[in-house]
Amino acid sequence: METKFPKSFAWILGLSIIIAFAVFSYSFYSARQLDNSLSVTGSARKQVVSDSVKWMSGFSRTVLQQDLKSGYAQMAKDQAIVIKFLQEKGIADSEINISTVFMGQNYYYDKGASTPKEYNLNQTVEVKSSDVQKITDIAKNIQGLIDQGVIFSTQNLEYYYSKLSELRVSLLAEAMKDAEARAKSIVESGGAKVGPLKSASMGPVQVLSVGSQDVMDYGSYDTSKIDKDVMVTVRAAYTIK
Known part of the structure; x- marks a missing residue:
């Protein structure tokens, strides 16, 4: 015996399918948007003389x-x-x-x-x-x-070196420029473009002996030499167009 469903049930079923597809499409689009970004690290370094x-x-x-x-x-x-x-x-x-x-x-x-x-x-x-x-x-x-x-x-x-506070400000600006340049180098090679800055965070100041790469996660301050390198790093995230 053939079972017949009321027209109202078919209408509800169709509407449910449409809503489910719309929710899936929006979620997929949102996920694509969230992934559509690039995080890079920029740095700036300057040699100073202890005062x-x-x-x-x-x-x-x-x-x-x-x-x-x-x-x-x-x-x-x-x-x-x-x-x-x-x-x-x-x-x-x-x-x-x-x-x-x-x-x-x-x-x-x-x-x-x-x-x-x-x-x-x-x-x-x-x-x-x-x-x-x-x-x-x-x-x-x-x-x-x-x-x-x-x-x-x-x-x-x-x-x-007593002028770290003032130097940190100028190095921070240089580090951001370096981060943006790195982002452009990565993205534009694939035919895309770097969009607006989404977020940025600054790492600890590193005061190192000249030429040293001995950085610490919590920052460092080498006091053994008169000549020093002061380095600042930033972590920046950009949208990709």
Whole structure:
């Protein structure tokens, strides 16, 4: 026996098919639109010369417990010698910071309990200056302090560039131009065109030794060299026409 469907059912079925096709077409078009973009990375780099330096150093004495009083007196004499040495080299008082005396006991576990207690007395010297070359030259020649009996030790100098904020702005603009140029190079080779910018984000500033590629995800700041490369990267997404 032949089954007959009412005309209203056929009408509803047809309308449902049309709606489903329309929804599918719109979803397919939207997906195509979402994929119709290109993300590229742009970068800009500039070499700069450090305009400030930090020099950390120190002097010390090792004394027995019964000689602590004379040890502190000797540290005061050493401090006066150090300050005079730095001043004679042209370093201003405002650029010199000397800590108080730190005292720490030396422990010798292979010796008996009757061994006299021994202490290290030390002070740190910090010099901050904008005269980078002068401080560099002084730090390389501390023989004058050694000749006067000061037990003086020096650490690596740290070099900084103070105008990073201003430089970052100009490098950011250059990095965006680089990103757009890269996008055009990729897209136009396939016959398409780069459309408006959809989004952009800036990576951390990288302060590197000259020519270095040792970048870090969270940024880096190399303080070991006077000459530096400052690099900025951007991530940009463009629509494709």
